[in-house]
Amino acid sequence: xxxxxxxxxxxxxxxxxxxxxxxxxxxxxxxxxxxxxxxxxxxxxxxxxxxxxxxxxxxxxxxxxxxxxxxxxxxxxxxxxxxxxxxxxxxxxxxxxxxxxxxxxxxxxxxxxxxxxxxxxxxxxxxxxxxxxxxxxxxxxxxxxxxxxxxxxxxxxxxxxxxxxxxxxxxxxxxxxxxxxxxxxxxxxxxxxxxxxxxxxxxxxxxxxxxxxxxxxxxxxxxxxxxxxxxxxxxxxxxxxxxxxxxxxxxxxxxxxxxxxxxxxxxxxxxxxxxxxxxxxxxxxxxxxxxxxxxxxxxxxxxxxxxxxxxxxxxxxxxxxxxxxxxxxxxxxxxxxxxxxxxxxxxxxxxxxxxxx
Amino acid sequence: xxxxxxxxxxxxxxxxxxxxxxxxxxxxxxxxxxxxxxxxxxxxxxxxxxxxxxxxxxxxxxxxxxxxxxxxxxxxxxxxxxx
Numbered sequence: 001x002x003x004x005x006x007x008x009x010x011x012x013x014x015x016x017x018x019x020x021x022x023x024x025x026x027x028x029x030x031x032x033x034x035x036x037x038x039x040x041x042x043x044x045x046x047x048x049x050x051x052x053x054x055x056x057x058x059x060x061x062x063x064x065x066x067x068x069x070x071x072x073x074x075x076x077x078x079x080x081x082x083x084x085x086x087x088x089x090x091x092x093x094x095x096x097x098x099x100x101x102x103x104x105x106x107x108x109x110x111x112x113x114x115x116x117x118x119x120x121x122x123x124x125x126x127x128x129x130x131x132x133x134x135x136x137x138x139x140x141x142x143x144x145x146x147x148x149x150x151x152x153x154x155x156x157x158x159x160x161x162x163x164x165x166x167x168x169x170x171x172x173x174x175x176x177x178x179x180x181x182x183x184x185x186x187x188x189x190x191x192x193x194x195x196x197x198x199x200x201x202x203x204x205x206x207x208x209x210x211x212x213x214x215x216x217x218x219x220x221x222x223x224x225x226x227x228x229x230x231x232x233x234x235x236x237x238x239x240x241x242x243x244x245x246x247x248x249x250x251x252x253x254x255x256x257x258x259x260x261x262x263x264x265x266x267x268x269x270x271x272x273x274x275x276x277x278x279x280x281x282x283x284x285x286x287x288x289x290x291x292x293x294x295x296x297x298x299x300x301x302x303x304x305x306x307x308x309x310x311x312x313x314x315x316x317x318x319x320x321x322x323x324x325x326x327x328x329x330x331x332x333x334x335x336x337x338x339x340x341x342x343x344x345x346x347x348x349x350x351x352x353x354x355x356x357x
Numbered sequence: 358x359x360x361x362x363x364x365x366x367x368x369x370x371x372x373x374x375x376x377x378x379x380x381x382x383x384x385x386x387x388x389x390x391x392x393x394x395x396x397x398x399x400x401x402x403x404x405x406x407x408x409x410x411x412x413x414x415x416x417x418x419x420x421x422x423x424x425x426x427x428x429x430x431x432x433x434x435x436x437x438x439x440x
Contacts, residue, residue, distance in 0.1 A: 045373070047373050047377060068372075068399065068400040068403065069403045069404065069407070070372055070373055070376070070400065070403075070404045070407070072373075073373075073376070073404055073411065074407065076411055077407055077410060077411055081411075082412060083408075083411055083412075084380070085373050085376055085377045085380055086377075087374075087377045087381075249371070275424070276369075279369045
């Protein structure tokens with residue numbers, strides 16, 4: 001007698017990919033392409049402290065009422081995937097301070113940054129039993145980090161090697177492990193290149209994606225010349241190329257004026273910024289006009305009596321008493337002592353352009 | 358087992374730091390417990406509920422107190438927990 005044994009078909013192991021989700025369209029599309037192929041995808045988003053993620057909107061009063069969303073979270077929700085945030089502030093310092101591949105036009109270490117993000121994703125992949133990494137990079141889209149010779153550098157420097165899949169431009173690149181193993185079908189990947197957004201927009205339309213973030217001015221403060229100048233000034237003044245999270249957050253807020261090498265003033269531009277700066281009153285000597293309405297000013301640096309008077313005159317300059325003969329300014333030492341200075345506000349001619357950072 | 362109520366101070370933090378602090382805190386709290394998150398960034402009004410939906414936690418309420426938001430959530434089961 002023959003016994004028929006019914007053998008259930010072997011179910012292939014579900015492949016798992018971790019996608020770097022920035023919140024923009026490219027990483028959204030890259031994750032979606034892989035999801036469409038039946039791969040389990042989860043997202044990670046790295047917070048470096050330099051991300052342009054609506055911080056100035058959260059601070060400024062006029063923008064606080066505007067509806068705001070975290071684009072990475074929004075993208076993850078649209079895709080139906082989990083999103084894991086990673087606090088990369090401390091680990092990222094070495095990228096900014098000692099970029100192996102140098103800076104771009106400003107203090108943007110784009111190639112090192114891409115490698116760093118892929119490395120964190122690779123470490124996350126290993127720690128969580130995932131199989132490969134997905135990014136939204138497009139060949140030759142950006143001048144520094146997405147040139148043909150740079151993409152392999154990112155794969156090597158990050159340690160991710162051929163577990164790094166770029167679905168939007170994969171057909172321009174050698175097949176990666178997920179393609180060779182058949183975890184994804186290379187034929188369904190793309191050959192996008194260059195700065196044109198048309199292919200991405202067409203692909204988004206084919207997926208029915210109509211809403212996506214369109215960041216104006218990039219996604220990183222380090223690409224901004226004004227911000228980079230302030231960071232360079234901070235390093236020069238302290239004689240040390242280092243920073244804490246509070247330092248780089250404060251560079252996003254207020255007017256920064258350096259009238260002397262030994263100190264600078266951070267002056268709120270409106271009520272929301274003043275309120276934000278108030279959170280730093282215990283760390284900085286600060287001042288504000290008493291006789292007239294005016295902004296809060298933090299003093300960053302060591303000051304003597306002459307410096308304090310100059311700072312008070314500058315603070316008065318940005319108050320409603322700028323044309324008054326005398327303005328009373330309350331000075332609060334960070335140790336808690338406070339006193340009042342009566343000063344003549346500086347005129348506009350007495351504030352040289354080069355004081356502004 | 359009785360669920361407990363916890364407090365997380367995320368005042369003065371700008372997004373996504375309140376969500377990161379919450380994500381880390383939730384990983385130490387048993388499912389079923391409540392967390393009151395105190396925030397000053399108005400973006401948390403949308404970000405924390407979105408994070409809850411994605412990760413399987415239940416948003417209980419959002420209360421506005423002057424310039425602060427108190428966002429209350431109930432920690433979900435292991436399925437949606439941060440690894």
